[in-house]
Structures are given as structure tokens and as C-alpha cells.
Amino acid sequence: MSDRAVMLAKLTELEQEHAKAVAGGGPKYTDRHRKRGKLLARERIELLLDEGSPFLELSPLAAWGTDYPVGASVVTGIGHVEGVECLIVANDPTVRGGASNPWTLKKIFRANDIALENRLPVISLVESGGADLPSQKEIFIPGGRVFRDLTRLSKAGIPTIALVFGNSTAGGAYIPGMSDHVVMIKEQSKVFLGGPPLVKMATGEESDEESLGGAEMHARTSGLADYFAVDEHDAIRIGRRVVKRLNWRQHRPRASAPPKLNEEDLLDIVPSDLRIPFDPREVIKRIVDGSEFDEFKPLYGDSLVTGWASLHGYPIGVLANARGVLFSEESQKAAQFIQLANQTNIPLLFLHNTTGYMVGAQYEQGGIIKHGSAMINAVSNSTVPHLSVLIGASYGAGHYGMCGRAYDPRFLFAWPSAKSAVMGPAQLAGVLEIVARQAAASAGREFDEDSAIAMRMMVEQQIESESLPMFLSGRLYDDGIIDPRDTRTVLGICLDVIHGTEFRGAQGYGVFRL
Numbered sequence: 420m421s422d423r424a425v426m427l428a429k430l431t432e433l434e435q436e437h438a439k440a441v442a443g444g445g446p447k448y449t450d451r452h453r454k455r456g457k458l459l460a461r462e463r464i465e466l467l468l469d470e471g472s473p474f475l476e477l478s479p480l481a482a483w484g485t486d487y488p489v490g491a492s493v494v495t496g497i498g499h500v501e502g503v504e505c506l507i508v509a510n511d512p513t514v515r516g517g518a519s520n521p522w523t524l525k526k527i528f529r530a531n532d533i534a535l536e537n538r539l540p541v542i543s544l545v546e547s548g549g550a551d552l553p554s555q556k557e558i559f560i561p562g563g564r565v566f567r568d569l570t571r572l573s574k575a576g577i578p579t580i581a582l583v584f585g586n587s588t589a590g591g592a593y594i595p596g597m598s599d600h601v602v603m604i605k606e607q608s609k610v611f612l613g614g615p616p617l618v619k620m621a622t623g624e625e626s627d628e629e630s631l632g633g634a635e636m637h638a639r640t641s642g643l644a645d646y647f648a649v650d651e652h653d654a655i656r657i658g659r660r661v662v663k664r665l666n667w668r669q670h671r672p673r674a675s676a677p678p679k680l681n682e683e684d685l686l687d688i689v690p691s692d693l694r695i696p697f698d699p700r701e702v703i704k705r706i707v708d709g710s711e712f713d714e715f716k717p718l719y720g721d722s723l724v725t726g727w728a729s730l731h732g733y734p735i736g737v738l739a740n741a742r743g744v745l746f747s748e749e750s751q752k753a754a755q756f757i758q759l760a761n762q763t764n765i766p767l768l769f770l771h772n773t774t775g776y777m778v779g780a781q782y783e784q785g786g787i788i789k790h791g792s793a794m795i796n797a798v799s800n801s802t803v804p805h806l807s808v809l810i811g812a813s814y815g816a817g818h819y820g821m822c823g824r825a826y827d828p829r830f831l832f833a834w835p836s837a838k839s840a841v842m843g844p845a846q847l848a849g850v851l852e853i854v855a856r857q858a859a860a861s862a863g864r865e866f867d868e869d870s871a872i873a874m875r876m877m878v879e880q881q882i883e884s885e886s887l888p889m890f891l892s893g894r895l896y897d898d899g900i901i902d903p904r905d906t907r908t909v910l911g912i913c914l915d916v917i918h919g920t921e922f923r924g925a926q927g928y929g930v931f932r933l
């Protein structure tokens with residue numbers, strides 16, 4: 420199969436997994452939801468957003484490979500409402516009543532972090548059975564952060580808006596409680612700390628849902644609702660009006676030249692066998708404005724490509740691995756380049772295809788650790804925004820030096836071709852075998868060659884499956900897997916978002932070991 424065919428097959432597989440998230444709780448629960456005259460989570464989002472504007476969905480495969488449904492019963496993403504870039508969090512009530520499981524929480528926390536860091540107003544489209552009760556031990560204690568985040572966003576001056584479409588009970592009641600602006604819907608919103616059965620148990624009082632927490636009661640009596648909507652469409656209309664009156668910055672598209680080289684070719688560039696090197700300039704030139712890329716130090720440390728470009732009109736510095744391994748020269752070049760970007764206030768884009776820093780006596784003696792440390796120091800202390808895209812391998816400390824998830828890039832996406840782990844599966848299985856062989860020798864035991872072969876295969880398979888993007892995306896180690904052809908659009912949205920806040924290049928770093 421050609422590399423393109425392999426990439427297309429991976430994209431088909433990805434589409435099937437995305438379809439699972441879109442299907443929510445499946446036909447039974449979706450039909451029931453519709454029969455109740457309600458809109459689905461994604462329909463609510465679509466109506467809320469400006470017509471024809473893009474929606475950058477985040478973590479769509481959250482919970483993939485876990486015991487919970489793909490998508491984690493919530494939809495999050497960035498879109499335009501009345502020209503304002505907003506972060507949207509919409510419960511999917513067709514999945515276990517929209518209840519939050521551990522992955523729902525992780526997905527919402529990530530969304531809140533993005534909102535806080537990039538100063539995006541947050542719109543919660545609420546309809547949830549609260550905590551997923553069977554998994555309460557994993558969510559009750561950390562789950563409190565959902566409400567803390569909302570009030571901290573508000574303190575930071577970032578507006579929070581709750582449109583309550585249905586159940587928002589018990590802890591969930593604090594979502595409207597902690598939001599700056601609250602819209603409730605006639606005979607649909609249910610917001611109470613305890614429903615009628617719980618009240619009966621606690622105090623013996625007889626009550627009904629409307630008097631305990633209906634929209635009318637909250638709009639007229641308790642004051643928890645600021646706006647009373649007659650139906651879902653009305654709530655969405657009011658939500659849009661609220662955003663319009665926020666006096667928040669409006670997104671203005673920038674003029675830019677599209678790449679001269681065809682973005683369609685991005686499907687052909689990454690070999691299906693990641694051991695085969697490829698030239699990342701072929702990727703860069705298909706995502707940056709006018710395919711114009713001014714390379715920095717092209718003749719030095721040439722297994723890392725560095726240089727300047729613009730993307731959707733925004734200047735960027737790019738670091739892209741060329742032949743996989745990072746040597747001392749590449750590390751020093753990266754550290755210097757990152758400092759230059761900070762001097763000139765230019766965001767950085769990291770395109771990963773690295774097997775890590777070079778090992779071996781010659782390189783150790785040449786100071787690979789201190790040079791790699793300099794790169795990691797520069798990445799860690801750089802204060803211009805970072806974007807990371809895993810296009811190929813992202814192994815070992817190379818993942819860190821190239822601004823992996825733990826280094827807080829503003830956004831991190833993966834191509835279907837990506838793989839990430841502490842090292843490659845074959846290397847890891849081989850290392851384990853050598854260690855086992857040595858342990859047997861020092862204990863005077865015979866080494867069982869047959870079971871070693873079986874073990875090696877098993878470990879390789881396990882590590883391979885744990886290195887794949889869906890597995891990593893399921894664990895929220897990225898913000899989503901994207902079609903290579905969408906890279907420019909996705910990064911363009913991210914750069915729009917990033918430029919909504921002031922940023923300044925670093926004034927200082929950790930001590931560089933020379």
C-alpha cells in the first residue's frame with residue numbers, strides 16, 4: 420500500500436471513532452431525547468454558533484479505549500458566537516443521562532484551562548445527571564474543580580454563561596450557581612440541590628420539581644435565573660444576545676496568502692514506516708502562508724529544521740525534526756532559536772518526528788545531556804505561546820524537548836500517523852529482555868529463550884497499541900487527532916485564539932549549562 424493509502428485508511432478508521440462520539444448514547448436514547456422535543460448537544464452548539472463559522476472540537480475521542488463511551492458524554496470546543504471566540508462545553512444527555520465520569524471531568528478541565536489561558540468566554544450548555552454514580556470514587560473529590568474553575572474564570576474577568584436545558588441537580592446546580600449569566604428554560608430546566616425524593620428523605624417535605632428548581636421559580640423567586648426562555652431555541656437566542664452585550668473582543672480575520680503547494684499532498688509525506696526519514700519542509704511549505712519559509716541555520720544541526728514563516732497572517736517560528744534523532748548541535752540550535760523567538764515575541768510551532776536524543780559513548784562524552792537540557796530549559800521557560808503537532812514519532816525526551824504535553828503547549832494535536840511513547844516498541848521490548856537476561860544470569864538461573872520470544876512479542880504489541888494516537892487521545896494527552904489536510908485551518912484557529920491575549924517573550928531562563 421502506498422503511504423497515501425495507509426494515511427487514508429487511518430483517516431477512515433478515525434472517522435469511524437469520531438462517529439461513535441457523534442452518535443452519543445445511540446439511537447435508543449437519541450430517539451427518546453428527540454421525542455421529548457429536545458435538541459441534541461451538537462445541534463445546540465450549531466444553533467449557538469455564527470452561521471458558517473468553524474468549530475474546533477477538542478478532545479473528541481476522550482475516553483477512547485476505556486470502559487466509558489467515546490467522547491466522554493460531553494462536547495467541548497471553540498467557536499464564534501456573535502463574532503466572539505467562545506469556549507463551549509455541552510453535556511450530551513443521551514449518554515448515561517449526561518452524567519460526568521472521570522474522562523468527562525478531564526475533558527472539561529482541559530477546556531477550562533484553555534479558556535483561562537486564552538481568555539475565552541465559556542458557555543455551558545447544561546443537561547446532566549451530575550456525577551456518574553458508579554464511578555463516584557474517582558470523580559467526587561476532583562470534580563469540585565468544575566465549580567472552582569468557573570468562579571476563577573469570572574474572577575479573571577472572563578465571562579461565564581450557563582444555558583440550562585434540563586437537569587442540573589445536586590453538584591450540577593453550582594454550574595449555573597457559579598456562572599455570571601444564567602438562562603433557564605420554561606418547564607425544562609431543573610436546578611435543585613436535592614430532588615423531591617431526596618427532600619422527602621431529608622426533611623419529610625412533599626415537593627415537586629417545578630417548585631424546587633423550575634425555570635419559572637428561579638426567574639421569579641430565587642433569582643438564580645437571569646433570563647427566562649420559553650424553549651430551547653429561545654434560550655440559544657438569549658445566549659447569543661448575552662454574548663453580544665459582553666463588550667468582548669471580536670474576532671477579525673487576517674488577510675493571508677494560501678500555501679503555493681497543495682495541502683492535499685500532506686497525505687503523501689509521512690511514510691507508513693516511521694523509520695524512513697522524510698523532509699518536514701514538505702509539510703511546512705504546505706501549511707504556511709505562500710509556502711514561504713526562511714530557514715535559520717540550515718547547514719548546522721540539520722536533523723532539526725528551524726525557521727520563520729507566517730500562518731493565516733500570524734508570524735511563527737517553526738521547529739521540525741528532520742531525521743528523527745536530536746544530537747548536540749540540534750539541541751543547541753533549538754535553544755538558540757527559541758531564545759530568538761522570545762526576543763521577537765513570535766509563537767512557536769513544533770512539528771514532532773523524533774526518536775529522542777542520541778545515545779552512545781561518543782555522544783554522552785560530547786555532552787548530549789547538557790545540550791538536551793539546554794533545549795528543554797529553553798522550551799520550559801519560553802513564554803511565547805507554543806503549538807505542537809505530532810506528525811510522526813515522538814519518543815523519549817525528544818517528546819519533551821519538542822514541547823510535549825507536559826510542557827504546556829497552548830494546543831497539541833496529532834496526525835493519524837503519529838506515535839508516542841518512552842521509546843519504540845521493539846527497543847523497549849529488547850531493553851526489557853536484556854534486563855531479564857542479566858537478572859537471570861546474576862541469580863544463576865537459566866534464561867528461558869522460548870518464553871522470552873513470546874514475552875518480547877507481547878510487550879511489543881502492548882507498547883505499539885499504547886503508542887497510537889487514538890489511545891493517547893482517549894487519555895487527553897492531545898487536544899484531538901486531525902486530518903493532515905486540516906492542519907493549516909486548525910493552527911489558524913489556534914493562532915486566532917492565542918492572539919486574543921497579550922504575550923511577551925521570556926526575560927530569563929533557568930541556568931544554561933555550558
Ligand code: COA
Nearest residue numbers: 514515516518547548549550551552553586588589590591
Ligand atoms: N450516574 C450513572 N448513570 C446514570 C446517571 C448517573 N448520575 N444518571 C442517569 N444514568 C443512567 C440511567 O441509569 C440510565 O441507564 P439505563 O438506560 O442503562 O437504565 C441512563 O443513564 C438514562 O437515564 P434515564 O433516567 O433513563 O434518563 P432521563 O433522561 O429520563 O433522566 C436524569 C435523566 C439525569 C434526570 C435521571 O437519570 C436522574 O435523575 N439521574 C440521577 C441524577 C442524580 O441524582 N445525580 C447525582 C448527582 S451528584
